[in-house]
Every structure is written in C-alpha cells, then in structure tokens.
Amino acid sequence: MKRIPTLGLAALAALPLSAQTAKIGGDIQLWYTQMMDSNLRYNSSAPGGYYNLRSEFKENTLTVRRAEIKVSGNLLEGIDYEVMFDPSISTGTTNPMILQDAFLTWKPAPGIDVKAGQFKNLQTYEGLTSSTEILFAERSQLGRTFGDKRDRGVAFGASFGDPKDFSGKATVAVFNGMNDAIAGKANDANAAKDFVVRLDFALGKAQKFGVYTLQGSTDVPDKGNPPASIAANPGGAWPSQAAIYDSKDKTTNLGAFYAYQDGTWTITAEYMTGLLGRRFATLAASAPTAKREHLDQKFTGYYLTGGYTTGNHTFLARYDLMNMNSGDQWYTAYNPYTQSAPGTPLLVNGAPVDYTPKFTEATLGYTYAWIPAKAKVANFKLNYIARSKNFLKPFGTQTGEQGGNTLVAAFLVAF
Numbered sequence: 001m002k003r004i005p006t007l008g009l010a011a012l013a014a015l016p017l018s019a020q021t022a023k024i025g026g027d028i029q030l031w032y033t034q035m036m037d038s039n040l041r042y043n044s045s046a047p048g049g050y051y052n053l054r055s056e057f058k059e060n061t062l063t064v065r066r067a068e069i070k071v072s073g074n075l076l077e078g079i080d081y082e083v084m085f086d087p088s089i090s091t092g093t094t095n096p097m098i099l100q101d102a103f104l105t106w107k108p109a110p111g112i113d114v115k116a117g118q119f120k121n122l123q124t125y126e127g128l129t130s131s132t133e134i135l136f137a138e139r140s141q142l143g144r145t146f147g148d149k150r151d152r153g154v155a156f157g158a159s160f161g162d163p164k165d166f167s168g169k170a171t172v173a174v175f176n177g178m179n180d181a182i183a184g185k186a187n188d189a190n191a192a193k194d195f196v197v198r199l200d201f202a203l204g205k206a207q208k209f210g211v212y213t214l215q216g217s218t219d220v221p222d223k224g225n226p227p228a229s230i231a232a233n234p235g236g237a238w239p240s241q242a243a244i245y246d247s248k249d250k251t252t253n254l255g256a257f258y259a260y261q262d263g264t265w266t267i268t269a270e271y272m273t274g275l276l277g278r279r280f281a282t283l284a285a286s287a288p289t290a291k292r293e294h295l296d297q298k299f300t301g302y303y304l305t306g307g308y309t310t311g312n313h314t315f316l317a318r319y320d321l322m323n324m325n326s327g328d329q330w331y332t333a334y335n336p337y338t339q340s341a342p343g344t345p346l347l348v349n350g351a352p353v354d355y356t357p358k359f360t361e362a363t364l365g366y367t368y369a370w371i372p373a374k375a376k377v378a379n380f381k382l383n384y385i386a387r388s389k390n391f392l393k394p395f396g397t398q399t400g401e402q403g404g405n406t407l408v409a410a411f412l413v414a415f
Helices: 003-014 141-147 241-247 372-377
Strands: 023-035 061-076 079-085 099-109 112-120 150-161 166-175 194-203 207-216 251-261 265-275 298-310 313-323 339-341 358-369 378-387 406-414
Touching: 141 265, 141 298, 141 313, 150 194, 358 372, 372 378, 372 406
Parallel strands: none
Antiparallel strands: 023 061, 023 406, 061 079, 079 099, 099 112, 112 150, 150 166, 166 194, 194 207, 207 251, 251 265, 265 298, 298 313, 313 358, 358 378, 378 406
C-alpha cells in the first residue's frame, strides 16, 4: 500500500529539474482618474446603455486597476500550464471569481498546439495584447468591449514560416459562449457554442497583421418546446415572440488589424463589425426585455493609433470610433434615437437630443519607461480622453446630449 506514493515521488524526482520549477510573475497597475467636469459623476446613461464606460471614470479616484499574479511552467514534455488570477477583481453575478486564466497547452508536434481551459476568446488585436504592453492606460472601444473577454474552450493552432522573415499562425477554436453572461467563468448554460477562426501573420519583428471571426448565439438556457417565456415581446412593429426566439440572439464578429512597431515609430489600426446579438440580448432567463432596436442590429468600430518613442519617452495619439447601430435598423416607424414619434423630435428639458449610439474617443498619451528596452517592467502613463457627447442624459437643467472627458494617470510595475 505504501509503495504507490513512493513510486510516485520517485517518478517526480526523475523529471528534469526545469520541468518541476514553476515560473511566477505578475503586475500591479494603479490608476488615478480626474474628471474634467461633473457629468460623469451626476449624469445617468443615455437610453440603450451602449457606451462602454468603466466605473473608475465615474469619480475622481485612486484605484488598484489590476494586481495580476501568474504561475506557469512545464511538467511533462510537450505539456505546459498557466494560471493567472487577480485579487483586485470585485466578484459578483457577472464576474463570479478572481481566476482569469487557467489552461493547459499540449504541443504534439513542432508548430502544433492544443490549448484547453479558460482564456481569452481570441478576438481583436488589443484583446490578446498583455495589459502590461498596451499603449494607453485603457484599451480601445473594440478592445475593451469585444476583445478583453475570457471563456472556456479548446483552441487548435498551427504555426508556420520563419520568425525572422514571414511567419504566421492559424487557429480554430470552440468556446462555451458564456463571456457576456458571467465573464466566461462558469460552465455552459445551453448546447450552443461559439466558433472562432483566427489568422495571425508577422513580417519580421516590426509588422503584425491578421483577421478573425466569431460565430455564436444566445447564452440563455433554451430547453423547451420552445420556451417562448425567455423571449422578449416588445409588441408594435417587432417580430413575433416565436421569431425572436428563433433568432437565438445570433452573435458575430469579423475583424482585421495591422500593427507596426520598430522601437521608434508605432502605427496600429483595427476594424471590426458584426451582429450585436446576445451582447444586447432579446432573450433572458427571466423577465426578458429587448435591449436593442432590431434583431439584426449591427455594430462597426475602428481605431487608428500613431506614436513616437525617443529614449524613455513615448508620445501617442488615438482616434477611436464605435457605432452600435451601423445599419440604422429599428422597428419603430421613426428614428428612436432622435424622435419620440414620426416627425416629433425627442425632447429633454424642452430641447432636442440625439442619442444615436455612435461614439468617438480621441486620446492623447505620454508614457515614461524606466527601462526603454523593457517598457513593461515599469512605466508611467498620462492620458487625456476626449469623448463625444451623446452617451449621457442631461442632468438638472442641462439641454442636449451630454458626455465627459477624463485625465488618467497610470503607474505599472511588472515582476
């Protein structure tokens, strides 16, 4: 009876020393945010709630933005592991745990890998860029709304080419499709899955480009014949409850990116479009309400970044646009963002408002890196974010759509 654990310990002792050594790393990121006026504090969100605004920007505050701890290593030849958690996360219904990543990677042959567990769902360029290496304090609208999400699944990857010249990687993956309900941190609630295809390419070390897509549907339990109770029925010109159920909140992404970084000049650009689907759902487990204006409502977004680095200093600028109804689709007989009835302007405090969910951000950034060749080890960022003024309601006697700008200082140390 005692021989089994003895043999087990002997087998572990026989493994190479490097295979038994875990690598521990992480980072601490601190933010201070300063509002340029009081709108972000007092004003409530415009109808639809389409704009992605972090809670840190709704007050002047010092916050621990991240405190990530990562453990990784290799126990068997061709099998790696990685676990990352962040104790600074406030847990709740939509984000039930501090665990961020937990996955195994099997490499059965050169250039081939199979990754399984909980990790980011391979969307956008910025989404797969480490938080220690993103150019600004916060990701773009595309990155933070669609890319910085985790899920549980399996990804099959095949790499090819010469890293010093032209190289690439093709990835096919399947995920639970739960990242819009519980941050991807629990088991699936229905039989549907998200399917992902991604192609990444590189020309030397300076240029990266690629394309990606995601095809998915609702994250709500859909057992029944059919369970029409989970489908909202707004009435009016909306389709029938059965049609709303049959659409299953189809959810899609299609995007492309290009990035150039040679140590002095930086240029990044990304474009993405798709169906909003479950991200603004018409299906819900209880008391459903339609959270968008059309079953096939599309979004379109893009950003362009330019930067220059000299010594310890980097100067950056980014223009960022997101349109959450790029097809101008709605079921009402009038534009619901600008009218309350056909030919009648939408008024607040006696003045017309335009709540079209098309948002722009212009961000100016400065970064000081203590070690220029390894900027992510320790750096200080100062960003000014100028936002379009149509994501907040007027407060008090204000007239017209409202917004708010932010100055954010961020200090990062990685270990």
